[in-house]
Amino acid sequence: MNSTLEAQETTFIEPFSVDYDLVEGAMKNPTNHLVRRASDMRGHYRDAAALQQLIDTGNPVHYEVYERPVPEQYGHLMFCISDLRPGTVGEECFMTKGHYHTRLNTGEIYLALRGRGYMMMKTNDGKCRYEEFAPGRMVYVPPYWGHRSINTGSEPLISFCVYPGDAGHNYGDIEREGFPRRVFLRNGKIHVE
Ligand code: PAN
Ligand code: ZN
Numbered sequence: 535m536n537s538t539l540e541a542q543e544t545t546f547i548e549p550f551s552v553d554y555d556l557v558e559g560a561m562k563n564p565t566n567h568l569v570r571r572a573s574d575m576r577g578h579y580r581d582a583a584a585l586q587q588l589i590d591t592g593n594p595v596h597y598e599v600y601e602r603p604v605p606e607q608y609g610h611l612m613f614c615i616s617d618l619r620p621g622t623v624g625e626e627c628f629m630t631k632g633h634y635h636t637r638l639n640t641g642e643i644y645l646a647l648r649g650r651g652y653m654m655m656k657t658n659d660g661k662c663r664y665e666e667f668a669p670g671r672m673v674y675v676p677p678y679w680g681h682r683s684i685n686t687g688s689e690p691l692i693s694f695c696v697y698p699g700d701a702g703h704n705y706g707d708i709e710r711e712g713f714p715r716r717v718f719l720r721n722g723k724i725h726v727e
Contacts, residue, residue, distance in 0.1 A: 544609035552602050556647055559617035559692030561600035568599040578631060581624030595619055596628055610699030618683050618691040625718040632682025636702030642675040645694045650687030654713055655679040662714040680708050684717045686724045
């Protein structure tokens with residue numbers, strides 16, 4: 535049984551449940567498990583030489599994302615749990631690549647479960663804002679805002695997110711534009727510059 539609303543297809547599926555390990559930030563039986571290492575982050579940090587050194591000395595994991603995908607359609611809700619490791623590239627805090635949603639007018643909810651950090655957000659006309667991540671805090675990423683998570687703490691930053699099934703991910707524009715602000719750890723203090 536499929537229903538059509540605003541001429542967009544929404545596939546009927548059976549209800550299901552998912553179990554999480556909220557301390558490890560893992561989904562027990564993920565269908566998709568994405569692992570991004572230092573070598574996947576080329577072009578994103580200011581200090582390319584420091585990133586190369588990290589790649590050459592073990593190429594550590596930056597973050598992992600666990601998903602149980604649903605149809606990528608209007609009406610469905612995609613969700614995932616992610617584990618962004620602590621660390622720096624030079625002095626810049628570990629972060630996700632960041633993206634716009636392909637359908638720009640789709641938002642996202644992030645619930646912080648463990649660790650400390652920021653959600654850095656930007657629009658394609660140059661606005662930039664950030665919100666702090668801390669356990670028990672929800673960050674709302676409104677439609678039109680590109681977003682990137684940044685770990686400013688010493689333990690993994692674990693978050694759970696939910697977004698429209700038909701949102702899609704646009705990495706290319708963020709790679710070209712970058713974010714106007716970066717987050718650094720210097721002498722034990724966090725600086726947003
Ligand atoms: C999240 C992100 C996840 C990884 O599920 O995809 O945190 O970040 P990157 O996609 O930037 O590598 C999300 O925002 N989905 O829309
Ligand atoms: Zn997103």
